[in-house]
Structures are given as structure tokens and as C-alpha cells.
Amino acid sequence: MTYDIAIVGAGIAGASLAAAVGDGARVLLLEAESHPGYHATGRSAAFWSETYGGPGVQPLTSASERALREAGVLDPLGELHIGRADDAAAADAFLAAFAGSGVRLDRVDPAAMVPGLLPGWTIGIHEPSCAYIDVGALHARYLATARSAGATLVVDAAMRSAVRRGGSWRIETAAGPFAADVLVNAAGAWADEVAVRAGVAPIGIRPFRRTVVQLRSDPAPPARLPLVADIAGSFYFKPEAGGRLWLSPSDETPSDPCDAAAEELDVAIAIDRFEGAVDWRVDAVERRWAGLRSFAPDRLPVYGVAPDMPGFFWFAGQGGFGIQTSPAAAMIGAALVQGGTPADEVSGIDVARYAPARFASMPR
Structure with a gap:
């Protein structure tokens, strides 16, 4: 059997695209692991923040809100961007970057929103629209939608090679050979590697390690605490169920594609930065983990047909914003890969x- 579309990677990117294509094509989802979403998707401390990723990503995030709310995977959270006096220029630039975007950003007293905030943290910008994302439920919904539309999911199917002949791809995987008219690269940290195995020039998508720890603190974080993020980008923390706290040092350590794990130094850095922001005591580190976030050289996502290979479709480079932008990205991807008209929600996006x-003109 020859599929219309074979998607390499069944994480949030591949699953959302398969769901958006629906029954409009015969879709094959190839997943290298024994279950989808093992790497970036399954390790995300995801939230929906319209400012995350910058102005180039914001249209995708904002266009995704309706679909995420209809899916029932968003819960109110709010985000507080905090800074010290020497961050004033960064705060002004942040506000200017989103002026006219429709994203609500309010200057506030951060101490009024974060009990125990240490002196010196005087800058506060509140982003009330920010929300939790139930990543597991969203990913499961995409997979279920894709399956109900007829998509075939094959796990333990790492792609070894792909050759295009006569307008069709012959794809060799750990689960055997497959054939498809279009090959979609939704392989996340492995995106460049998949391209090379298909004879396509890599883009320069690089994976970076991000660390998250779960803490028990004294006092416990208030249930209504927003996501708190350093405007200089050195940490963020947010409340979790059971009075716990999730904390990240916002690290971006270059990494080979791998099964990422948290390193002790990054955990220590996270705690040090946290203790430099609030007077709470860290009683215990209960969990620690790391995931990979993969960026193109300009830190924008990559959607579309490879200029050097017909029938090879890039759907990668979503960084840490792939989950919050997944509905809009999938709508765009589905329209491009099928040659259709974009959905109304994304029709105004360039x-x-x-x-x-x-x-294409960048040195390799």
C-alpha cells in the first residue's frame, strides 16, 4: 500500500498534523519510540503564553487559542514577568514588541502578586491570558482524531532511509518498508538527521536541553500564584497540584538528539536563581527531568516543501512553543501539504x- 502522506514523528507536531489532515488523505504516522510523545511532548511544562517565542511566534499562539479552549485543555494561570531596575530597558522593549498585537500586558507591582518576593524585584508586567495546557490530554486528542480519520500509527519505526523514485517515497524503517507520495519531517530534535537520511539538505535545526524540577517549598506556593518568569530569561516557576512548584533555570544547552536527562549543575543553578527571587525555603527536590527543544537558526518554525526536494515537507523547529501553537501550525501544515485553503483562524498569518x-541561501 502507498500512503498519501507519511509523517515521521508522532509527537505533538506529527499528531496534530495528522489530525488536521483528517480523512482528506491516507496518512501514516511513523514513531521511533514504543509510544508517541516520549521526548519533548511528554516532558513539557507547557503553558499557553502569547508572548512566549516572541512576536514572530505570537500570531500562531493567538490563532491557536480557540481550538485549545474548545478542546478543554486550558486552565487559567496568568503570567508575571518580573525584573530588577537594570532590566528596565528590557521591559520597555518587551512591551514595545507586542504593542498593537492585541496581547494584553499590564504594568503591576510584582510584590503584590508574589508573596515573599525579595527587594530589588521592582518591575512587573502581567499577562493575564496565560494558561496551563494539559499536554497529555491534547496529544491524546490529536492521536485519537487522527486514528478515527483512518491514520495508521506504527511505533518502534525509526526511519533509516528514504529514497524518492517516480514521484513516491520508499521509506525504510525499523518496522519494515513503507511507501508514500509525500514525506513529512516532524521529527523534532532528529529533524536534520531525518532530512539527511532522505537526501535532503539539513536546515540547521539544533536541539537544546531544558531542565525542570519539582520542589516542595516552605511556604508552599499559593494556589493562585501566576507563572513567574524573569524578564531577563534566567528562570521561571509556577504552582502545581498538591502545593508543589515547578521550576526551570530556562537553560538552553546545545545537545545531540538523545534521551535527555537533568544534570545536577542545572538543578543547582535553578534553585540558586529561585532563592535569589523569593525568600521561600526549598525543602526538597522531588523530581527532576529534561527535554529537548529544537530551533531553526532564526528561531521560527519551519513549515513547507523543501526547496531541494519535491515531496519532502518540513514541519519542525517548533522550539518550546510547539504545543501552544500546535492547532494553528497544523491548520497551516495541512493546507500546505494538501494544496488547500488555510482555515479561517490562520488565513491572516504570513x-x-x-x-x-x-x-536556501544560508551556508551549510
Whole structure:
């Protein structure tokens, strides 16, 4: 059997695209692991923040809100961006970057929103729209939607090679050979590697390790505490169920594609930065983990046909914003890969800025 579309990677990117394509094509989802979402998707401390990823990503995030709310995977959280006096220029630039975007940002007294905030943290910008994302429920919903539309999921199917002949791809995997007219690269940290195995020029998508720890603190974080993020980008923390706290040092350590694990130094750095922001005592580190976030050179996602290979479709480079932008990204991807008209929610987005052709003139 020859599928219309074979998608390499069944994490949030591949699963959302398969769901958006629906019954409009015969879709094959190839997952290298024994279950989908093992790496980036399954390790995300995801939230929906319209400012996360910058102005180039914000249209995708904002366009995703309706679908995420209809799916029932968002819960109110709010985000508080905090800074010291020497962050004033960064705060002004942050506000200017989103002026006119429709994203609500309010200057506030951060001490009024974070009990125990240490002196010196005088800058506060509140983003009330920020929300939790139930990542597991969202990913499961995408997979279920794709299956109900007829998509075939094959696990333990790492792609070894792909060759295009006569307008069709012959794909060799650990689970055997497959054939498809279009090959979609939704392989996350392995995106460049998959491209090379298909004879396509890599873009320069690089994975970076991000660390998260779960803490028990004294006092416990208030249930109504927002996501608190350093405007300089050195940490963020948010409340979790059971009076726990999730904390990250916002690290981006270059990494090979791998099964990432938290390192002791990054955990120690996270705690040190946390203790430099609030007067809470850390009683215990209960969990620690790391995941990979993969970025293209310009830190924007990549959607579209490879300029050097017909039938090879990039759907990668979603960094840490792949979950919050997944509905809009999937709508765009489904329209591009099938040659259709984009859904109304994304019709006003300049899709050309995400096209892989923008890297064609870059040195390899």
C-alpha cells in the first residue's frame, strides 16, 4: 500500500498534523519510540503564553487559542514577568514588541502578586491570558482524531532511509518498508538527521536541553500564584497540584538528539536563581527531568516543501512553543501539504515567513 502522506514523528507536531489532515488523505504516522510523545511532548511544562517565542511566534499562539479552549485543555494561570531596575530597558522593549498585537500586558507591582518576593524585584508586567495546557490530554486528542480519520500509527519505526523514485517515497524503517507520495519531517530534535537520511539538505535545526524540577517549598506556593518568569530569561516557576512548584533555570544547552536527562549543575543553578527571587525555603527536590527543544537558526518554525526536494515537507523547529501553537501550525501544515485553503483562524498569518526556502541561501 502507498500512503498519501507519511509523517515521521508522532509527537505533538506529527499528531496534530495528522489530525488536521483528517480523512482528506491516507496518512501514516511513523514513531521511533514504543509510544508517541516520549521526548519533548511528554516532558513539557507547557503553558499557553502569547508572548512566549516572541512576536514572530505570537500570531500562531493567538490563532491557536480557540481550538485549545474548545478542546478543554486550558486552565487559567496568568503570567508575571518580573525584573530588577537594570532590566528596565528590557521591559520597555518587551512591551514595545507586542504593542498593537492585541496581547494584553499590564504594568503591576510584582510584590503584590508574589508573596515573599525579595527587594530589588521592582518591575512587573502581567499577562493575564496565560494558561496551563494539559499536554497529555491534547496529544491524546490529536492521536485519537487522527486514528478515527483512518491514520495508521506504527511505533518502534525509526526511519533509516528514504529514497524518492517516480514521484513516491520508499521509506525504510525499523518496522519494515513503507511507501508514500509525500514525506513529512516532524521529527523534532532528529529533524536534520531525518532530512539527511532522505537526501535532503539539513536546515540547521539544533536541539537544546531544558531542565525542570519539582520542589516542595516552605511556604508552599499559593494556589493562585501566576507563572513567574524573569524578564531577563534566567528562570521561571509556577504552582502545581498538591502545593508543589515547578521550576526551570530556562537553560538552553546545545545537545545531540538523545534521551535527555537533568544534570545536577542545572538543578543547582535553578534553585540558586529561585532563592535569589523569593525568600521561600526549598525543602526538597522531588523530581527532576529534561527535554529537548529544537530551533531553526532564526528561531521560527519551519513549515513547507523543501526547496531541494519535491515531496519532502518540513514541519519542525517548533522550539518550546510547539504545543501552544500546535492547532494553528497544523491548520497551516495541512493546507500546505494538501494544496488547500488555510482555515479561517490562520488565513491572516504570513505563512511565507515560516517557509524552508528562507534558508536556501544560508551556508551549510
